[in-house]
Amino acid sequence: MSEVRDDRQYTQxxxxxxxxxxxxxxxxxxxxAQALLGDMVFVELPVAGDEASQEDEFCVVESVKAASGVYAxxxxxxxxxxxxxxxxxELVNSSCYDDGWxxxxxxxxxxxxxxxxxxxxxLD
Amino acid sequence: MxxxxxxxxxxxxxxxxxxxxxxxxxxxYGSQIEEHHQVxxxxxxxxxxxxxxxxxxxxxxxxxxxxxxxxxxxxLKTEGKALYSxxxxxxxxxxxxxxxxxxxxxxxxxxxxxxxxxxxxAWINLQAQSFDVSVEPKFDxxxxxxxxxxxxxxxxxxxxxxxxxxxxxxPFNAASLGSLFIARTGYTGEDGFEIMLPDKSAEFTWKxxxxxxxxxxxxxxxxxLRLEAGMSLYGSEMNDEVSPLEAALSWTxxxxxxxxxxxxxxxxxxxxxxGAKNTIxxxxxxxxxxxxxxxxxxxxxxxxxxxxxxxxxxxxxAIALARVPIxxxxxxxxxxxxxxxxxxxxxxxxxxxxxxxx
Numbered sequence: 001m002s003e004v005r006d007d008r009q010y011t012q013x014x015x016x017x018x019x020x021x022x023x024x025x026x027x028x029x030x031x032x033a034q035a036l037l038g039d040m041v042f043v044e045l046p047v048a049g050d051e052a053s054q055e056d057e058f059c060v061v062e063s064v065k066a067a068s069g070v071y072a073x074x075x076x077x078x079x080x081x082x083x084x085x086x087x088x089x090e091l092v093n094s095s096c097y098d099d100g101w102x103x104x105x106x107x108x109x110x111x112x113x114x115x116x117x118x119x120x121x122x123l124d
Numbered sequence: 125m126x127x128x129x130x131x132x133x134x135x136x137x138x139x140x141x142x143x144x145x146x147x148x149x150x151x152x153y154g155s156q157i158e159e160h161h162q163v164x165x166x167x168x169x170x171x172x173x174x175x176x177x178x179x180x181x182x183x184x185x186x187x188x189x190x191x192x193x194x195x196x197x198x199x200l201k202t203e204g205k206a207l208y209s210x211x212x213x214x215x216x217x218x219x220x221x222x223x224x225x226x227x228x229x230x231x232x233x234x235x236x237x238x239x240x241x242x243x244x245x246a247w248i249n250l251q252a253q254s255f256d257v258s259v260e261p262k263f264d265x266x267x268x269x270x271x272x273x274x275x276x277x278x279x280x281x282x283x284x285x286x287x288x289x290x291x292x293x294x295p296f297n298a299a300s301l302g303s304l305f306i307a308r309t310g311y312t313g314e315d316g317f318e319i320m321l322p323d324k325s326a327e328f329t330w331k332x333x334x335x336x337x338x339x340x341x342x343x344x345x346x347x348x349l350r351l352e353a354g355m356s357l358y359g360s361e362m363n364d365e366v367s368p369l370e371a372a373l374s375w376t377x378x379x380x381x382x383x384x385x386x387x388x389x390x391x392x393x394x395x396x397x398x399g400a401k402n403t404i405x406x407x408x409x410x411x412x413x414x415x416x417x418x419x420x421x422x423x424x425x426x427x428x429x430x431x432x433x434x435x436x437x438x439x440x441x442a443i444a445l446a447r448v449p450i451x452x453x454x455x456x457x458x459x460x461x462x463x464x465x466x467x468x469x470x471x472x473x474x475x476x477x478x479x480x481x482x
Binding site for chain 1: 151152155156157344348412413414416434435461
């Protein structure tokens, strides 16, 4: 069974978004997504200060099996990226909700997110 | 869906099962990269029972096999000696690639691909009509490939009696004991054995190997290992439409005996006279990303296509085999996700016996 955490929200494209409470959000891919993709070998991240419009592909996670785009859930500005993934993309597999986070960004509001419970139901 | 006798063993080992040409097979047992490193550094085992063993017996077995395949079994003089070859159609395209083992002039054993088995057997039976040879597919045999620098030692420890028959085997040779057939061959670029054995003994043998420290490895690792080893995959580097002369497999074609009229010979000779236009080369990506099958390759001599692309766990870079215009060398560009990315053209293999060669 895939792990889904109650402290954050989810997109239909299997990303999680954690509200940090200071106008910033942290984003990563879900346990379900990392299991489907398999061993990660590269993660392509934006740089701090980059802006992205809603639905822009602003990160790419690439596994042995496939490359998968990560789309901006809102108009946003990147404030920090997880540089550890440069040398250790496998963190996305081993710790997708903690050490394997992708980016932190600022955004006004994010629409159409699912609760943990709703997301869990989509996985059944 | 078809199941090998090791299906339950894969489930017990948390194998991630996928449909592989109609067979329910393990893609990995957790991490295909760890399984890959396991084979390069120690020993891993693969269930390859979906592949098919075919025996050829009869007074005309030798002349039949000489007609059926493009390499010449005349080279095989000692019992158990193996030869890699393609079996061609009349137009010189590859029906399948295979390994043939010599038992004696009236007895040969062939191992063919799983996905092509039905087509191959129909084709072989058609060719065999005018020969005194019986074509005997052995669907009751399982096959376990144990590969890696410590593979042989671990097989000897786990399977009593095997060292006596296979301890002195040279690479590309096989020995047998009753229905157990052990070949020092493989598809990983490492030393090891491919072990053919009765279906009913497969699970016990697998468990003995497991207890002996041989880790199960899935089809994912098998593909990255063979690709690093520069070995062709049927359906990717060659198929019914592609000549071995345009798939970097000329070394498997033997035209030396002009009296040996094997199927496809005429087409190969014509292509040889005209000059082959394409070949298979290796590519190493210089930047980040992973090369994928069917991506476009741009060379100074024209465009080509990636036939097998992946991430090389040993090199930590993306590598590929690609069909490109013959004589293309130096660097090229690969169209990846709408961008042209620079890559180096190299001669495979990329990795053999744990060492990076490019």
